[in-house]
Amino acid sequence: MRTNFPITAFNDIETPFYYYDMDLLRETLATALREAAKYEGFHIHYAVKANFNPVILAAVREQGMGADCVSGGEVKAAIEAGIPADKVVFAGVGKTDKEIIFSIEKGIFCFNVESVPEIEAIERLCAERGKVAKIAIRINPNVGAHTHANITTGLAENKFGINYEQLDEVLDFIGGCPHIELIGLHFHIGSQILVMDDFIALCGRVNELQKLLQESRGLVLPHINVGGGLGIRYDAPDEYDVPDFALYFATYAKHLHLQKGQQLHFELGRSLVGQCGSLITRVTYVKKGTCKQFAIVDAGMNDLVRPAMYGAYHKIENLTSQKPCEEYDVVGPICESSDVFCKDMELPETERGDIFAIRSAGAYGEAMAFGYNCRELPKARYSDTI
Numbered sequence: 199m200r201t202n203f204p205i206t207a208f209n210d211i212e213t214p215f216y217y218y219d220m221d222l223l224r225e226t227l228a229t230a231l232r233e234a235a236k237y238e239g240f241h242i243h244y245a246v247k248a249n250f251n252p253v254i255l256a257a258v259r260e261q262g263m264g265a266d267c268v269s270g271g272e273v274k275a276a277i278e279a280g281i282p283a284d285k286v287v288f289a290g291v292g293k294t295d296k297e298i299i300f301s302i303e304k305g306i307f308c309f310n311v312e313s314v315p316e317i318e319a320i321e322r323l324c325a326e327r328g329k330v331a332k333i334a335i336r337i338n339p340n341v342g343a344h345t346h347a348n349i350t351t352g353l354a355e356n357k358f359g360i361n362y363e364q365l366d367e368v369l370d371f372i373g374g375c376p377h378i379e380l381i382g383l384h385f386h387i388g389s390q391i392l393v394m395d396d397f398i399a400l401c402g403r404v405n406e407l408q409k410l411l412q413e414s415r416g417l418v419l420p421h422i423n424v425g426g427g428l429g430i431r432y433d434a435p436d437e438y439d440v441p442d443f444a445l446y447f448a449t450y451a452k453h454l455h456l457q458k459g460q461q462l463h464f465e466l467g468r469s470l471v472g473q474c475g476s477l478i479t480r481v482t483y484v485k486k487g488t489c490k491q492f493a494i495v496d497a498g499m500n501d502l503v504r505p506a507m508y509g510a511y512h513k514i515e516n517l518t519s520q521k522p523c524e525e526y527d528v529v530g531p532i533c534e535s536s537d538v539f540c541k542d543m544e545l546p547e548t549e550r551g552d553i554f555a556i557r558s559a560g561a562y563g564e565a566m567a568f569g570y571n572c573r574e575l576p577k578a579r580y581s582d583t584i
């Protein structure tokens with residue numbers, strides 16, 4: 199087993215809290231960077247929305263990665279963490295004037311734009327300030343990722359990106375914007391993708407589109423950004439603690455045909471931070487129903503919403519008990535029937551006070567926490583300083 203939980207220290211800490219294995223985080227970031235560096239022109243931007251905890255952002259900055267942001271707040275968090283503005287990209291369908299102005303003034307690397315009205319807004323706000331903004335067009339590649347419906351983003355029916363049919367109109371429009379410099383194309387097909395075929399399909403679309411743009415307009419852009427989406431093994435967090443970045447980057451190197459000098463950007467979130475985090479929680483009660491028994495824990499859906507929101511599976515371990523297993527529904531205290539972490543889970547016989555680790559919670563865990571039921575937001579602890 200990879201993660202060694204400091205269970206004695208946990209006994210004295212108020213629960214629930216997120217626990218981050220900082221060695222695993224650093225190893226994961228370093229592995230991703232090392233594998234990407236095998237190919238010329240590959241760059242990684244960390245997708246801040248997966249986890250914007252400042253300690254995590256500091257680790258990302260130390261390794262020298264850029265940042266992918268989806269709100270003005272994330273742009274601010276990335277810059278405050280010391281990530282250079284010229285390594286920050288900003289995507290999102292609903293960028294407000296305030297967010298755009300902030301990003302223009304900070305001099306971010308690139309806006310990944312998602313509609314004509316947004317381009318219009320950036321042009322106007324840049325003109326007023328005598329600035330030029332670099333943009334990439336987010337293309338909707340109409341590639342369906344084999345993942346949960348709520349986290350596929352690359353289909354024509356999704357709100358994200360610009361469809362192929364509208365691309366000519368968008369390019370013509372950009373031609374009339376003196377304060378905008380088009381530098382690239384951006385794609386992002388979804389999240390928690392474990393089948394390389396989905397990325398290969400994306401590569402095929404990018405190649406087609408590059409060929410088309412070159413033939414019809416003589417257009418070769420210096421930057422291609424293929425987004426993120428590499429998944430993690432929620433079922434086996436110890437066996438697959440570091441995702442297979444070698445395979446991921448090799449897949450792109452093989453299937454994506456870059457033009458001479460073109461730079462390829464990746465925006466990885468979950469795969470970089472998912473496995474280093476666990477939500478640590480105490481069993482408040484064990485309740486025996488007529489047909490089920492419940493382990494009622496002190497963490498709720500407000501601390502980790504993925505099971506309630508996506509039906510997501512997280513492995514749960516009882517760190518206290520080593521008794522023979524029984525079946526439990528592990529549930530939180532929130533007044534919602536969806537406040538369930540896992541149904542019918544085999545766990546060692548559990549008692550009030552036992553400590554559970556809800557694994558693989560480093561991505562979209564703490565970042566999605568909320569205060570429903572007047573709950574305090576979960577705190578965080580780190581293996582370096584516990």
Ligand SMILES: *Cc1c(COP(=O)(O)O)cnc(C)c1O
Nearest residue numbers: 245386389426427465466467468
């Ligand atoms: C969420 C998001 C990412 C990161 O996705 P992961 O699945 O966490 O790797 C990358 N790019 C964009 C535009 C995103 O919205």
